[in-house]
Amino acid sequence: MCEVSFNTIFGNRSSKTFKPKKNIPEGSHQYELLKHAEATLGSGNLRMAVMLPDGEDLNEWVAVNTVDFFNQINMLYGTITDFCTEESCPVMSAGPKYEYHWADGTNIKKPIKCSAPKYIDYLMTWVQDQLDDETLFPSKIGVPFKRNFMSVAKTILKRLFRVYAHIYHQHFDSVMQLQEEAHLNTSFKHFIFFVQEFNLIDRKELVPLQELIEKLTTKDR
Secondary structure (H helix, E strand, O other): OOOOOOOOOOOOHOOOOOOOOOOOOOOOOOHHHHHHHHHHOOOOHHHHHOOOOOOOHHHHHHHHHHHHHHHHHHHHHHHHHHOOOHHHOOEEEEEOOEEEOOOOOOOOOOOOOOOOOHHHHHHEEEEEEEHHHHOOOOOOOOOEEEOOOHHHHHHHHHHHHHHHHHHHHHHHHEEEEEHHHOHHHHHHHHHHHHHOOOOOOOHHHHHHHOOOOOOOOOOOO
16 A cells, blocks of 8 residues: 655655645544545546545535645645746746736735746735635634635646646746656646545646546546
8 A cells, every 4th residue: 555645745845835725723523525535546446536525515625626636736836946047937828729827806806917936925925824824724623615715626626736737838848847747747636536525626627738638547447
């Protein structure tokens, strides 16, 4: 049995994150769910690991995993920030066909074209703000989730996907140089299985990595 924990999987690189790591309070029910997720990941069966545990609330399960994916992507992008610069990545892209412009609907209402590091900084700051909002991501037992929670979670996951897409298309050579490709692939495969299980990202949004998704998921069907 292969033990997999995303708190340790990045080895000595785990201290370098792009944004501060988001911690789930120890002793909380969500912390227990995170431990459950890590234990089932250890079985090596990612399809099983993403399934909603018996008797658990879907919103809470999505919330815990969304925080976990934020932390994973935070670490992954943290390892390649030296290679993702204003000069190397003047636009936020995922290959020659796909370009992303930033808007959050609050501070920046009209989409703006910006460099990849700037876009990812905007994106991760925005995600962090959502995760830190107790009305959206309640950490206390018994506090209900807002009715629009799932819609916000879908937007977060859709945007986090873009960071994976950028890393794969523009920085995979650097990832291989750092010998991080196994970590990147495992993290992305876990992410894709999760969003597929609960239908959290529209297929059209996944097109930039469609071939890779098919390759990573075909043998697990």
